[in-house]
Amino acid sequence: MSNIDIAIAVLVVMTIVGVVFGLVLAFANKQFAVEINPLIHIVEDILPKGQCGACGFAGCMGYAEAVVTNPDVAPNLCVPGKAVVAKLVAELTGKAAAEVEPKIAFVHCAGSTDKAVKAYEYKGVQDCVAASLLQGGPKGCQYGCMGYGTCVKNCPFDAMTMGDNGLPIIDEEKCTGCGVCKSVCPKKVIDLVSPGIHVAINCNSKDKGAVARKLCTIACIGCGICVKNCSHGAIKVENNLAVVDSKICMSECDETTCTAKCPTGAIKAYIKETPAASIAAEPVKNKTLSE
16 A cells, blocks of 8 residues: 555545544534523623623623523622613613612822832832832832832723823723722722712821821821811721711712811812802812812
């Protein structure tokens, strides 16, 4: 038998084997096929496709499957989709959707490159998580934003950019409140807040006053002056840091007296001041959080 005959024989045998295996796989695929509820794909199509995981499931497909097949999974878990998507999912699945409170990301740090002290010069990978592994990061304040943009790189909706001052800037129009930036920040500087907040603490430091002030000129020193100037009890000091209860602040207060005497400017107002005589007559107007 010549080499050509051997090659042809091998080719024929391989073809037969391939056809047999193909038929077996086709039979198995049909025999053991799992029927997928078409509603799952319909629900998935109306989700934002950010794959952010804010719903608690592995991506949009994971949530779509869960909300369709599991009666205990609520239809309002898609944070980026907000009330509009929650309503559609509820209608498709025959469930009741509770009201969704909108949230946006907020950076609790104003320690820009000209205000915060550096502990050393970092030359490694430009990533906050990587930098934090080296003695907690190059920033003197171990609680502040390091400015390497890990949050920006991980935002699934391109709602963040890095400013020239070394701090992230949030585009409120694009921000969906999915929380990805919050989850990847090694310093836990980013939080989710209600849009239209009246005041916020632009600091995350838990250091005592003297130490915090030495490391950053705009740090909260936990002096409690803002607490004394808040007539509604919306502010308290915890772990040397002022904390604002935004629900009380937004529902009961239309003033910013708490910010007036802050010695460092760590607490900032995000509502425009209205003359006392016309406060009752004019609605409160909100600034954007980036102003």
